[in-house]
Amino acid sequence: MAAAVDAAQPPSNKRRLSTGPDEETDENQAMQGQPHNPFKLTPPAEAELFDFKAFILDNQEYKIGENLSILSTETEPYYGELLRIQAMKNDRRNVYLTMRWFYRPHEIIGGRRPYHGENELLKSVDHTDRIHVASVIGPCHIVNLVPGAEKEITGFYWREEYTAVKGKILTELPRYCTCSLPENPDLPLIQCDSCEKWFHADCVGFVMEEFKEEDPWYCPECEDAGVGEGSGGKGPVKKQHKTAAGKAKPTKKQASK
């Protein structure tokens, strides 16, 4: 997890920190679900703190704006964006971090939506905490997945902003298909070769294995309207749209004719 720091361009105000002897124990406790609260520390008063642009922990440099994994009381870590780095004037090893938290879909009001992918997170706009640097596990790569952009991603991503205060999703994702729901990045979305609208493969009974890439595919509405009949089988190229690398799976449902 540790990475070499670019010695040629050291960040200004960098702090070198050593991990305390208890941290391994703390992490193990957290992983085993033992009572453990990394946020129990009461930060010092604002007047006692300096602001910094970066800090170094176990040879890993962290900068404002980056995403971090943080020790949690649950089986999975907390994930957050580093908003602010502060240290005490008289003890610069005591570093405090202001984190803006990401939520996992099951943690939001209303729970996981059907269009939420397995590795999806929601970015809170109003839930921040100041934590001690000893709670940092390591960097965390979280990609902002922009709707409509073709992007192969591995690991975590976020599409929606969430207000923890109001318990509401703030982002309006594009809606597709007969069900009028957003794309689930784990599942294939297919485009009709006639009307060019997008559909969840599951919703229209599309079976990946039964189609060749060069075969045209028409949505139920276009099929009902007789599109594609007598075209001699030579149609436009079917497009498959997926945004999560290696996650797209064809439906196991049989096509309903």
Ligand SMILES: [Zn+2]
């Ligand atoms: Zn659908």
Ligand SMILES: [Zn+2]
């Ligand atoms: Zn269509």
